[in-house]
Amino acid sequence: MAQQLEQLKGSHLVSLDEWSAEQILHLLRLAEWMRTHRDDASQLAAGSVMATLFYQPSTRTRLSFETAMLRLGGHVAEYEGRSLDTDDLVFRETIHDLIRSLSQIDDIIVIRHPREGSALVAARASDVPVINAGDGGHLHPTQTLADLATLLRLKGGKLRNLTIGLCGNLAASRTAHSLVTTLCRLGHNLHFVLVSTRQNRMPDWVLARLDRTPGFSYEEVDSLRPVISSLDVLYMTSFYPTHVEPAGQARQASNSTTNGKRLSRDYRVTPELLRAAKPDLAILHPLPRGLEIDRAVDDDPRAAYFTQISLGVDVRMALIATLLGKLPQQFDESVVFAEQGSDVDE
Amino acid sequence: MSMSELNASAATTPEVKTQATATATHAVAADEVNDLTLTRLAAVLGRGYVIEHVPAGGSLSLLNYLKIDPSEETVVIATNVASRAAGHEDLLGVRVDEIDTDMLALFAPHAIIARVEEGKPVRTVDPVLPARVVNTIRCVNPGCVTQTEPYLDQVFVLADKNLGEYRCEYCSAAAQF
Ligand SMILES: [Zn+2]
Numbered sequence: 001m002a003q004q005l006e007q008l009k010g011s012h013l014v015s016l017d018e019w020s021a022e023q024i025l026h027l028l029r030l031a032e033w034m035r036t037h038r039d040d041a042s043q044l045a046a047g048s049v050m051a052t053l054f055y056q057p058s059t060r061t062r063l064s065f066e067t068a069m070l071r072l073g074g075h076v077a078e079y080e081g082r083s084l085d086t087d088d089l090v091f092r093e094t095i096h097d098l099i100r101s102l103s104q105i106d107d108i109i110v111i112r113h114p115r116e117g118s119a120l121v122a123a124r125a126s127d128v129p130v131i132n133a134g135d136g137g138h139l140h141p142t143q144t145l146a147d148l149a150t151l152l153r154l155k156g157g158k159l160r161n162l163t164i165g166l167c168g169n170l171a172a173s174r175t176a177h178s179l180v181t182t183l184c185r186l187g188h189n190l191h192f193v194l195v196s197t198r199q200n201r202m203p204d205w206v207l208a209r210l211d212r213t214p215g216f217s218y219e220e221v222d223s224l225r226p227v228i229s230s231l232d233v234l235y236m237t238s239f240y241p242t243h244v245e246p247a248g249q250a251r252q253a254s255n256s257t258t259n260g261k262r263l264s265r266d267y268r269v270t271p272e273l274l275r276a277a278k279p280d281l282a283i284l285h286p287l288p289r290g291l292e293i294d295r296a297v298d299d300d301p302r303a304a305y306f307t308q309i310s311l312g313v314d315v316r317m318a319l320i321a322t323l324l325g326k327l328p329q330q331f332d333e334s335v336v337f338a339e340q341g342s343d344v345d346e
Numbered sequence: 347m348s349m350s351e352l353n354a355s356a357a358t359t360p361e362v363k364t365q366a367t368a369t370a371t372h373a374v375a376a377d378e379v380n381d382l383t384l385t386r387l388a389a390v391l392g393r394g395y396v397i398e399h400v401p402a403g404g405s406l407s408l409l410n411y412l413k414i415d416p417s418e419e420t421v422v423i424a425t426n427v428a429s430r431a432a433g434h435e436d437l438l439g440v441r442v443d444e445i446d447t448d449m450l451a452l453f454a455p456h457a458i459i460a461r462v463e464e465g466k467p468v469r470t471v472d473p474v475l476p477a478r479v480v481n482t483i484r485c486v487n488p489g490c491v492t493q494t495e496p497y498l499d500q501v502f503v504l505a506d507k508n509l510g511e512y513r514c515e516y517c518s519a520a521a522q523f
Contacts, residue, residue, distance in 0.1 A: 095495055117491035117516025121498065136489050138517055 002026040002333055009325030012123035012130040016141045016178065021185045024148070029333045030318035031149050031311065037330070038071065041317060044326045045074030051106035053079045053098075054133070055113040060287065060309065061133050061142075065110045068316035072326070077106055096125040103127040108324055111135075129323035137174055142319065143286050144178040146312035148186070150304055151233060153311060154282040160188035163230050167195035167267055168237030168292060170202040175286045176237050177206050184213040192218040193227050195267065200239075223266035229276045236269060236285040236292050236305075263291040270294040274302065284308055383424050387439040389465045390422050394441035396467060397450065398458045402426045405436040411453045411482070412446055431456070448476040452483075453523060455510050477504050479512060479521075487519035 004023045016024060034041050050069045054062050066076045079102075095118055102109055103126040111122050112133040119132030119139070134140040151159060164183075166176050180202075183190060192210060194202045201220065210218050221227055228234075265273075269283060269292065285293055285305040297303050321327060387396050400408055405423050409416060420441035429435040439462070450457055451473035460467035479502045485492050492498050492514070501515040512521035 094497075095491070096497070113491075114489070115491040115494060116487060116489045116518075117514070118495075120516050121491050121495055135491075136517075 002030070002327075002331075005030060005322050005327055006325070008322050010129060011323060012119075012126070012132075013141055013319060013323065014119045014123050014130070014132045015139050016144055016182050024145070024182070024186060026333065027145065027318050027322060028149050028152055028315065030322065030327070030331060031145070031314040032153070033328070033331050033333070034071075034317040034321075035311070035314040037328070040328055040330050041072060041321070043073040044321050044328060045069060045072035045324055048072075048074040048107040048324055048326070049077055049105075050074055050108045050110060050320065051077045051079060051102050052110045052133075053102070053112070055111075055118075056134070058112055058134065061112065062110075064309070064312045065131075065133060065142075065316050065320075068313050068320055071313065072317055072321055074107075074320070095121045099125040099130065100127075103130075108320060131319065131323070137172065139178065140174055140286075141178065142312070142316055143175050144182050145315040145319065146308055147175065147179050147235070147284060147286070148182065149311040149315050150282070150284055150308045153307070154280075154304055155232065159183065159186050160190070162187075162232045163191045163193060164233040164235065165193040165195055165224070165227060165231040166202070166235045166237070167224055169200040169239045170194055170196045170237070171200045173237040176235065177203070179235060180206055181209050184209050184216060187216075189215040192216070193231065194218055194220045195222070195224050195227065196220070197222060197267075224269070224273060225266065225276075228273055229278065231281055232278065234269070234277075234281060234283045236283065236289070238285075238288065238290045238292065239263065239267070268292055268294065269297050271296050271300070274300060277302065381430075383427050383437050384460070384467060387422050387424060387437055388460070388462045388467045391420065391439040391441050391462050392465050394420070394439060394443075394462050395445045395471070396437060396439045396460045396462055397454065398435070398437055398460070399429065399431060399456045400436040400438050400454050402429075402434040402436055404454065405438040408436075408438060408450075408454055409440075411449045412440070413449075414440055414442060445471075447471060447473040448479070449482070451475045452479060452512075475504055475507065475510055478502070478515075483512065483521045483523065485514040485517060485519055486522050487514065487517050490514060490517040490519060492516055 004020065004026045008023060050065070052062055052065055066078070069076050095113065099109060099111070099122040106128065108129045108131070109122065109126060110131045110133050111119055113119065114136045116136040116138035119130065119135040123130040132139055132141055155162060166180070168176070170176050180192065196202065207218065210216050271294065274297065281302045282304045283293070283297070283302050285308070287305055287309065293305070384396060384398060403425060405425060409421065414421065422439035424437040426434045427437060445459065447459065450459060452475065457473065459471040459473060461469050461471060481500050483502045484500050492500055502512040502521050503515050505511045505513040513519065514521070
């Protein structure tokens with residue numbers, strides 16, 4: 001049994017930066033175990049109650065968490081988004097007071113809130129584990145875990161010697177930032193191809209992390225077409241950041257790229273584009289998508305964005321079980337990814 | 347501080363500035379000017395600290411950050427004098443027993459702090475960037491939780507030692523001084 005995971009009992013997940021690379025890798029292995037041992041996992045969290053507080057709607061993320069808890073045999077208390085109206089200044093309760101109270105009632109709390117840093121406030125107020133399910137444009141660590149699980153699954157359990165394309169509004173994509181910076185800690189010998197317009201470039205602080213990571217390199221280009229054939233992974237992100245209201249600045253800023261209903265072919269994945277791509281390319285997207293992935297691509301075996309959602313449930317099962325300290329006795333991590341030769345041991 | 351002392355330090359500035367302009371291409375001359383100012387400031391001050399290499403015109407806000415009230419403490423300032431390093435700088439003398447070197451490292455990272463005893467600079471003090479800064483810098487990110495949630499300290503953590511970059515502990519926004 002992984003000691004690193006046992007150490008996480010009772011702790012929070014606000015940012016993956018607080019976890020060691022080993023802890024993240026162990027969790028990803030546990031997620032793979034969850035995927036292949038549904039029956040063994042089905043009573044791990046029996047008797048535990050998870051509170052979900054979504055101040056911002058995100059049906060997919062909320063259902064993924066709730067389903068993960070149900071698959072572990074636990075229960076879910078869903079707090080109505082409407083009663084948590086953040087604009088109601090008179091009746092608004094502080095995050096601190098609400099979470100402090102809920103932590104007397106429930107065993108684990110999942111929070112999504114538009115304020116950046118809200119999950120840290122919640123974690124500090126809580127007597128039970130808090131999971132950050134997105135704090136504004138800041139962090140969304142379980143999305144990154146799902147992205148990493150998908151890469152491991154589709155790339156033979158290894159995060160090495162890959163050319164990874166990222167395309168979209170890289171300036172505003174928290175999931176792209178988080179994926180790259182976490183790969184800087186977990187991966188080996190990765191080359192990044194950053195595809196964006198000049199206005200939507202990857203921020204300098206992320207590029208600085210890449211510069212500082214031995215064996216890592218990157219290039220910045222303004223079209224998918226000349227680089228598609230070199231990619232092992234293509235991580236697409238929406239030009240409209242999903243955590244920003246449609247009327248928000250980010251949408252206005254990206255108008256020049258998306259030009260209303262049209263999105264330049266330089267930033268779209270279409271069946272034509274994929275003719276030049278490798279047969280084992282993995283196309284990821286945190287969803288919801290805009291026009292950047294043509295629906296005709298969905299049936300292509302290289303489309304991995306629905307796999308990502310399925311693996312998202314597995315990582316959330318692993319996460320909930322870990323934070324609750326309900327790790328499976330049968331979990332033998334040496335066999336996980338074994339058929340592909342694990343990279344995760346290093 | 348007496349009026350004559352104040353006049354002495356105030357009179358230094360324009361004089362020094364003229365000289366520096368006249369000898370702008372001579373680094374050695376600027377050096378001498380600066381040393382002269384430092385020595386004079388130390389002499390006027392008697393005891394305390396003299397801070398060199400304060401960004402030109404920044405000494406008054408630095409006093410603010412150091413929480414030194416010029417109506418309570420003795421303060422000697424020379425503004426916009428030719429710098430030994432490059433361009434112009436302020437020199438700031440304060441007659442206090444303790445100085446917050448964390449704040450100095452934060453707001454005047456290139457400053458050199460000299461301890462003054464018996465009217466002379468005796469040794470320099472090295473400021474070290476603090477790992478955490480509490481309730482000194484305000485987060486300017488309008489989406490930050492500190493803008494709406496009450497009772498929160500404004501906490502900034504040192505994100506990059508080499509760049510001296512601080513980020514909000516809550517939302518990770520870079521500090522703006
Ligand atoms: Zn902030």
